[in-house]
Amino acid sequence: MIVSKKIVLHFPVRLVDRSIVYHLIKDYDLELNIMKASIIPDAEGLMVIEVRGEQTDYDKGVKYLTETGVRIQSLAQNVMRNEDKCTHCGACVTVCPTKAFKLDFETRLISFDASKCIACGLCLKACPPRAMELHF
C-alpha cells in the first residue's frame, strides 16, 4: 500500500552535517518533497517533508530516522488555529496555497483542514487577529 504523509523532522546538532535525507531516499526507496528546511551549523535542524512510498518502506524509513536520533512530529500538530482569536473573517481563504481554509456559504464560518496544511506560514501573516499559530 502506498502512503503519503507530511512530517516534521527535528535534527539534533550532532546530526546536522550527516546526509540523512540521502539515505532515506536511496536505502528506503521513499519519494520526498521538501516543503521547508532550516539547517544551521551548531543549531537544531528542522525539515518539513512530504514522504511517499510503500507502507513497509515508510515504516522502515521512520525506524531508521528514530534510531539515528531524528525526532519526528506529524505536521497536523504544528499549525493550529487559536479558536479564541479567530473571528471567521475569511482573510486566510485566498492566501492559502493548498485550500486548507474553507468558507461555509451557509454559516459564513471558516473551517481549517490541518491535513491539507503544508506549514508554509502564509496564513500566519495574513490573519488580521493573528489566530494561526505555528508550533515546531
Add this chain to the structure above:
Amino acid sequence: MSKTIEEINEKIKKGEAVVVNAEEIIDIAREKGVKKAAKEVDVVTTGTFGPMCSSGAYFNIGHSNPRIKLGGGKAYLNDVNAYAGFAATDLLIGANALPDDDPRNKIYPGEFKYGGGHVIEDLVAGKDIRLSVAAYGTDCYPRKKLETLINIKDLNEAVLFNPRNAYQNYNAAINLSSKVIYTYMGILKPNMGNINYSTSGQLSPLLNDPYYKTIGIGTKIFLGGGVGFVAWNGTQHNPSAPRNEKGVPVCGSGTLALIGDLKQMNSYWLRGTSMMGYGATLTVGVGIPIPILSEEILEYTTVTDTDIVAPVIDYSSDYPNMISNTLAEVSYADLKSGKVEIDGKQVPTASLSSYSRALIIADTLKDWIKSGRFPLTEPAELIPGIESGLNTKPMNERPIPD
C-alpha cells in the same frame, strides 16, 4: 402607515415589539409585502464586525502622589505611544499607534504584532497595562517620571471614541502589479490573484438606512459588546457619493463617529488586529437598530447583497496615486460567492470583516430590544444627508513660503 419612536418604545416596554434582523426582513417583506411588513415589524437590527482604523479610547488615570502632568509630556501604554496633549491625567490612544521601537516596514513587510488596538483589547479584557510617563514637572505637578500598572477598573473614565466607523459601502481591493502588495485591505496577490472586501453588506448599518433618515446624533447602538451612541457623522462622511437606483451608494460614502463607555464593553467585540505590512488596528463590533417609522424606511432595510455593488479598485498604483479608476463593479452576492470574474479571469475573493459575527451582533441587539432593556432613542439631530451637499475633498497641498 407611520409610527413614532415613542410608540415603538411603548411596545418595547410591554415586550410586544416585533424585532427582526436585517437578513430576516428581506424574506418577511418578500412574503408579506412592504405595506404589511412595515405595519408588523417595529425594529430592524443591523451589525458589522471589521477592522476600523479610526478608532481609539481616552481615559482618566487619576492623580498620583506627588502629582504628575501628562499634558505636554510623553506617555506609553505597554510601550505603545499614547497621546498626552490634554490635561494632567487624561490620555488618548489610537488604534494605529505603535511602540517607538517597532521596526514598522524597515523589515518589509512589517508584522505590526502589537499596537494601540491591542492595548484597547487588553484594557477591555481587564488585563493590567504598563503606563510609562515622562513629564517636565511644574510647581503644582512636580513629578517627572511615572512607571505603573493601570487597570480599567481603577480608571475614572474609560471611553471608546471612534472618529470614523461603519463605512457605508467600501472598495473591493485588487492588485494589478506583478508583485505581492501589503495593504490595509490585506495581502493582495500579484496579477489580480485575489480580491479583498470588507463590509457586512445587507447587514451593514448605513446600507440599511442609506439616506440617514433614522440614524443620527444620540442614536443608541451596540458598540464593542456594550452600549454606545452615535456621536456625530464620521470623518470623510460623504453623502454625495454616487448612488444606484435603490439609493445604495456605489462606493464608500456615509460614516459615523461612535462613542461609548469602554468599561462595559467586551474584548470579544474589540479585537487588536495586525495588517501585515500596513499597521496595527482595531476590529470593532457595531450594531444599530433601525426603527420602522414608515414603509419607505422598511423598504430601505430590505436591501440585499445583490443590490449592493462595490467598486473594484487597484491598490498597486491607482489607489496610492489618487487615480480615480473603477476596474469593475461587483455585487456583494458575487463577492460572497468566493470568486468574481474580472476581465475574463476568475478571481478568488475574501472578506476582512466577519459576516457570521455581524449576524451575532444583529441578533444580540434584537434580544436586547425584545427583552425591554434597550429602548430606542430619538436622534438629537440627523447626520448630514444628500441635501447638505457635503462631500469629501482631497488635500489642498500648497508650498510653504520661505
